[in-house]
Amino acid sequence: xxxxxxxxxxxxxxxxxxxxxxxxxxxxxxxxxxxxxxxxxxxxxxxxxxxxxxxxxxxxxxxxxxxxxxxxxxxxxxxxxxxxxxxxxxxxxxxxxxxxxxxxxxxxxxxxxxxxxxxxxxxxxxxxxxxxxxxxxxxxxxxxxxxxxxxxxxxxxxxxxxxxxxxxxxxxxxxxxxxxxxxxxxxxxxxxxxxxxxxxxxxxxxxxxxxxxxxxxxxxxxxxxxxxxxxxxxxxxxxxxxxxxxxxxxxxxxxxxxxxxxxxxxxxxxxxxxxxxxxxxxx
Numbered sequence: 001x002x003x004x005x006x007x008x009x010x011x012x013x014x015x016x017x018x019x020x021x022x023x024x025x026x027x028x029x030x031x032x033x034x035x036x037x038x039x040x041x042x043x044x045x046x047x048x049x050x051x052x053x054x055x056x057x058x059x060x061x062x063x064x065x066x067x068x069x070x071x072x073x074x075x076x077x078x079x080x081x082x083x084x085x086x087x088x089x090x091x092x093x094x095x096x097x098x099x100x101x102x103x104x105x106x107x108x109x110x111x112x113x114x115x116x117x118x119x120x121x122x123x124x125x126x127x128x129x130x131x132x133x134x135x136x137x138x139x140x141x142x143x144x145x146x147x148x149x150x151x152x153x154x155x156x157x158x159x160x161x162x163x164x165x166x167x168x169x170x171x172x173x174x175x176x177x178x179x180x181x182x183x184x185x186x187x188x189x190x191x192x193x194x195x196x197x198x199x200x201x202x203x204x205x206x207x208x209x210x211x212x213x214x215x216x217x218x219x220x221x222x223x224x225x226x227x228x229x230x231x232x233x234x235x236x237x238x239x240x241x242x243x244x245x246x247x248x249x250x251x252x253x254x255x256x257x258x259x260x261x262x263x264x265x266x267x268x269x270x271x272x273x274x275x276x277x278x279x280x281x282x283x
Contacts, residue, residue: 025078027085031058033092036137037120042097044127046111047147052135053115058094060087061113077104086110121156130165138174148183157192166201175211184220193269202278212269221278224271231265236273236280246283 033056041048046063053059064081081104088095096112099105111129116122120136130147133140138156142149148165151158157174160167166183169176175192178185184201187194193211196203202220207213210230215222221241226232234251236243236259243260245251253262260282273280 025064025082027062027064027082029060029062029085029087031060031087031089031094032056033058033094033117035092035119037117038093039114039116039120040095040123041112041114042125043110043112043129044105045109045129046126047129048111048124048126048131049113050120050122050124050133050136051113051115052118055117055119058117059115060085060096063111063113065109065111066107077101077108080104081108081110149178149180167198185215210268213271213273215272216274217276217278219277220275222273222275222280223283224273224281225283226271229265231263231268232271233263233267233269234260234271234282236260236271236282238275238278238280240277241275241279243280244282246281249282 037058062085064078086097086099097110116136118136121139122133122136123141124131126144126147128146129144131142131144132150133142134152136154138154138158140151140154141159142151143161144165145163146165147162149160149162150168151160152170155173158169158172158176160169160178162180162183164182165180167178167180167185169178169187171189173191176187176190177195180198180201182200183198185196185198185203187196187205190205190207191209194205194207194213196205196215198217200219201217203215203217204223205213205215206225207227209227210232213224215224238258242257245260249264251260251262251264
């Protein structure tokens with residue numbers, strides 16, 4: 001009996017996988033632009049990937065899938081999307097993914113791959129999917145309810161929020177604000193100020209110039225590498241763990257196992273680091 005049931009379940013998984021592959025379609029559009037692009041992308045349960053493209057066009061590839069209710073027939077909803085993809089353009093302002101029809105929003109998932117001019121500012125939102133962005137000027141605002149965020153090579157400010165997922169940010173010249181409810185935050189080659197908060201997960205930051213840093217985790221370690229010549233004011237605390245400061249950083253103030261407060265090289269931007277449970281390391 002158990003063997004039969006197990007075989008049936010495995011067969012069901014295979015059937016669902018095949019159905020998913022069958023119930024998918026894709027469309028492509030190319031929109032001509034001239035000058036900086038204002039781009040907004042929204043999807044309910046799909047992925048969003050934005051990369052740099054040519055200077056006079058936004059190229060969009062959408063992959064359409066049934067998002068739930070696998071046993072129903074949703075050919076009509078898929079056909080409606082394929083015939084009229086949710087893409088709007090007004091000059092250099094482009095909005096992708098806005099769907100009025102509730103049945104389509106409920107049953108259809110669209111993932112987007114977009115190549116856009118480098119001079120693009122972006123707002124991207126996914127209900128339950130990953131978002132990746134690279135090589136645009138920004139600013140960038142990216143938000144997902146349950147998925148990872150990967151953002152790299154952005155000149156402007158970055159705001160990245162995930163309800164439950166990892167946040168990776170690399171080579172950003174503007175200010176960075178990163179939040180996740182449950183996941184780690186990894187920021188490298190950051191030039192501007194940084195705010196990083198996670199409910200549960202580690203935070204690792206690498207800053208390449210003197211600017212404010214505020215990082216917090218409820219449970220996890222904090223590892224922060226500051227610019228080697230930075231002058232700053234330090235406030236580091238852990239409720240359960242240890243605060244460690246690299247020997248090359250001379251702190252004028254109070255240095256303890258759980259708290260370090262004081263000035264470095266005469267003081268400057270505030271670096272505030274706190275964790276409820278975990279270690280704090282500054283270098």
